[in-house]
Amino acid sequence: MTISISRDTGLSAEQAEARERIYAMPLETLNPANPDHYPSGDIHFVFERLRHEDPVHFTPTEHTEHGHYWSLTKWEDIQAADTNHEAFSAEGLITIAKYRTPEQVAAAFNDGTMTQEQMEAVAAKGTRSLLSMDPPDHEIHRGAVSEGVSPANLAAMDPLIRERAGAILDALPIGEEFDWVDKVSIELTAMTLATLFDYPQEDRRKLTYWSNILSSTPGTGQAVETEEERAVAVREFFVALSGMVNQRRSEEPRLDFLSLMAHSPHSKDFTDSELMGDGTVLLVGGNDTTRNTITGSVYALDRNPEENAKLRANPKLIPSMVSETIRWQTPLTHMARRTTRDVEMKGKVIPKGDRVGMWYVSGNRDEDKIENAAAYIIDRKNPRQHLSFGFGIHRCLGNKLAELQLKIIWEEMLARFPEINVIGEPERSHSRFIKGYETMTVVIPRRN
Amino acid sequence: MEVTFVLQDGTSQTVEAEDGWKLMEVAVDNAVPGIDGDCGGEAACATCHVFVAPEWRAVTGERTAPEQDMLASTFGVREDSRLACQIRTSSALDGLVVEVVGS
Numbered sequence: 001m002t003i004s005i006s007r008d009t010g011l012s013a014e015q016a017e018a019r020e021r022i023y024a025m026p027l028e029t030l031n032p033a034n035p036d037h038y039p040s041g042d043i044h045f046v047f048e049r050l051r052h053e054d055p056v057h058f059t060p061t062e063h064t065e066h067g068h069y070w071s072l073t074k075w076e077d078i079q080a081a082d083t084n085h086e087a088f089s090a091e092g093l094i095t096i097a098k099y100r101t102p103e104q105v106a107a108a109f110n111d112g113t114m115t116q117e118q119m120e121a122v123a124a125k126g127t128r129s130l131l132s133m134d135p136p137d138h139e140i141h142r143g144a145v146s147e148g149v150s151p152a153n154l155a156a157m158d159p160l161i162r163e164r165a166g167a168i169l170d171a172l173p174i175g176e177e178f179d180w181v182d183k184v185s186i187e188l189t190a191m192t193l194a195t196l197f198d199y200p201q202e203d204r205r206k207l208t209y210w211s212n213i214l215s216s217t218p219g220t221g222q223a224v225e226t227e228e229e230r231a232v233a234v235r236e237f238f239v240a241l242s243g244m245v246n247q248r249r250s251e252e253p254r255l256d257f258l259s260l261m262a263h264s265p266h267s268k269d270f271t272d273s274e275l276m277g278d279g280t281v282l283l284v285g286g287n288d289t290t291r292n293t294i295t296g297s298v299y300a301l302d303r304n305p306e307e308n309a310k311l312r313a314n315p316k317l318i319p320s321m322v323s324e325t326i327r328w329q330t331p332l333t334h335m336a337r338r339t340t341r342d343v344e345m346k347g348k349v350i351p352k353g354d355r356v357g358m359w360y361v362s363g364n365r366d367e368d369k370i371e372n373a374a375a376y377i378i379d380r381k382n383p384r385q386h387l388s389f390g391f392g393i394h395r396c397l398g399n400k401l402a403e404l405q406l407k408i409i410w411e412e413m414l415a416r417f418p419e420i421n422v423i424g425e426p427e428r429s430h431s432r433f434i435k436g437y438e439t440m441t442v443v444i445p446r447r448n
Numbered sequence: 449m450e451v452t453f454v455l456q457d458g459t460s461q462t463v464e465a466e467d468g469w470k471l472m473e474v475a476v477d478n479a480v481p482g483i484d485g486d487c488g489g490e491a492a493c494a495t496c497h498v499f500v501a502p503e504w505r506a507v508t509g510e511r512t513a514p515e516q517d518m519l520a521s522t523f524g525v526r527e528d529s530r531l532a533c534q535i536r537t538s539s540a541l542d543g544l545v546v547e548v549v550g551s
Binding site for chain 1: 456484485486487488490491492493494495514517518520521523524550551
């Protein structure tokens with residue numbers, strides 16, 4: 001296949017056409033939470049236009065399936081909102097998402113005997129978790145588990161991750177096509193997750209399965225196709241989670257997340273919904289994010305041969321490359337908040353009680369903050385300055401563990417493989433939230 | 449003036465600093481390990497977490513409001529925890545010793 005790329009814009013004909021189409025749309029119809037924008041990468045044109053023409057953007061209900069919401073697209077506004085938890089509350093929501101019925105929200109806790117009133121009571125509180133709580137509850141829930149990823153605990157995990165990364169890479173086929181997502185990215189992150197939850201390693205893919213369902217909306221090509229399947233799976237996760245936490249209560253305290261939750265002095269006060277919320281955030285937070293960044297790093301380096309050459313000539317660039325990939329990939333597109341009062345931004349007033357998407361994926365491409373932001377440059381000046389981990393009190397708890405896994409897998413890859421070739425285009429996730437890859441075919445021609 | 453960072457491995461790094469900078473910037477400019485300054489000095493990421501000995505508290509000042517919020521959700525915080533981005537360098541800090549916590 002020949003793709004003609006414009007010398008002026010660096011865009012293929014198809015991309016240029018998509019960009020033109022998006023620029024021709026009436027502004028108020030732009031709906032960044034539309035998952036259809038993501039598999040193609042068109043979303044970058046939506047945000048490019050919004051950053052220039054309407055940086056604090058309102059999508060009315062008639063143009064979105066998610067209900068009306070605001071979008072922050074500039075770095076400075078995203079950082080301002082993320083660090084102002086008083087005006088931008090995280091209570092009960094994490095993303096710009098479709099309305100869910102009380103039955104759907106309560107599915108995890110419903111043993112079949114819940115009444116409509118009970119389900120409505122659960123739904124009214126929203127999904128609360130360490131990521132979707134304001135102070136002071138936030139500090140209690142985050143504080144309960146943060147030791148699981150403390151510097152000391154990460155230092156202890158380092159050799160374990162390295163040994164596993166080496167074993168995964170040594171088992172890869174040479175000279176034949178395989179799916180990098182399944183064989184490497186999912187495998188390594190699932191092993192790490194199983195360690196963080198002290199979950200049986202042989203059942204680790206169960207964690208991946210639950211995470212995929214919890215972070216997606218049922219539909220064709222998704223982890224589950226129907227709400228009924230989703231209800232069964234989330235119920236299964238909750239029963240397993242609460243069972244494990246209860247079991248940890250009768251055991252000596254350890255440093256896995258479930259034991260930390262079980263032995264927290266506050267854990268008696270955690271509701272079922274909060275336990276489910278915390279478990280979900282810890283599971284999803286450690287799964288899709290690192291997985292998709294691992295895949296993204298292989299893809300980006302394949303598509304940017306000069307950067308790949310720089311890395312192979314100077315492996316000291318690995319940490320910088322890792323940070324640049326985390327920016328460039330932005331594995332979670334956004335987080336959402338709700339205003340607690342009228343808030344003025346860029347001359348617009350966001351009314352009290354509205355939902356606001358902080359689009360990290362857009363802020364990470366903001367030319368006013370990052371020079372040549374669309375380009376993937378592994379030795380750029382301040383690679384650590386990106387929004388992918390968020391800022392403020394909800395900043396990613398596992399960010400150092402994510403970086404550690406990326407750094408280790410790349411050290412082990414460079415030691416083994418002189419090249420890794422991506423075949424065709426990867427299949428990207430159809431999601432407004434998880435910016436990632438379902439599959440990516442690669443060939444490793446030979447070992448070092 | 450000179451400022452000393454006690455690193456996580458127990459060794460020390462003493463660096464020259466000029467007046468009017470954020471202590472985080474001094475550390476990043478001198479590649480002090482364990483101080484990242486990811487948010488650019490807005491007390492929004494806690495990647496410049498340090499312990500400041502009590503005798504230096506008078507000249508380094510009190511925690512700022514955003515710093516207080518950030519430290520409330522940071523691992524390993526003690527009474528002498530500060531974010532280096534919220535400490536301004538001045539000649540009064542000559543000889544300052546802080547311990548790098550890492551994040």
